[in-house]
Amino acid sequence: MFFVDRTDAAAKLSAEVLQDLPNVSSFVAVGLARGGVPIAARIATDAGISLNALVVDDMGDGKSFQLIVTPFGEGVLVEMENLQPLRLMYIQNVSTLKIPGANQLLEKAHQRQHLYNGESFEVGEKVLLCDDGIVSGRTALAASLMLRRRFGVKEIVLAVPVIPRDLKSSDIMVDEIIFWRQSTLSSAPATGMFYDSFGDVPDAIVSQLVRDARS
DSSP, rough: BBSSSSSHHHHHHHHHHHHHOTGGGOOEEEEETTHHHHHHHHHHHHHHHOOEEEEEEEEEESSSSEEEEESSSEEEEEETTTTEEEEEESSGGGGGOOOTTHHHHHHHHHHHHHHHTTTTTOSSEEEEEEOOOOOOSHHHHHHHHHHHHHHHHEEEEEEEEEOTTTTOOOGEEEEESEEEEESSSSOOGGGGGBBBBOOOOOOOHHHHHHHHHOO
């Protein structure tokens, strides 16, 4: 175990970010909802920067595909065989896919996005993208692609408490990765194994963290 809980992980990672990213004040923090928002909120508060939550959700049949969607309509479709990814495609408009449940997933993501941020989701040219851990990296990849293509973000730094041993910034289309610990395991384990306490973050907490950071 590396962390007591997300509060502990956020404090440790925030110190790392402030040390390794001297121009952090020029970034906007974006926390991947829900678990990444407590991480982003602590960094945003310590660095004095603004905070947004970003919903990225997924669905799949467990064997042949995984669809990761953002609330703005874009997504990533992963074609799989025997649980192994064969091809990854960026989808500009998820609603055009003939996948049962895709539109419902997109609508749910849109509703949660509005719940957390209201009408405001504003980022500049630099984004500090935060999560509580990385497994496959596909969620972070979908977020990075969307931020670059829809919002024109020029620089993305991923800040995450713990990363898989072999993760590279190019895998998830970010310019830099700041982390506190790196797993020594050959495979990417579930994020929760690095935390003593890793419960769900309620919607109300996510919304409150964003409001507090913005105020």
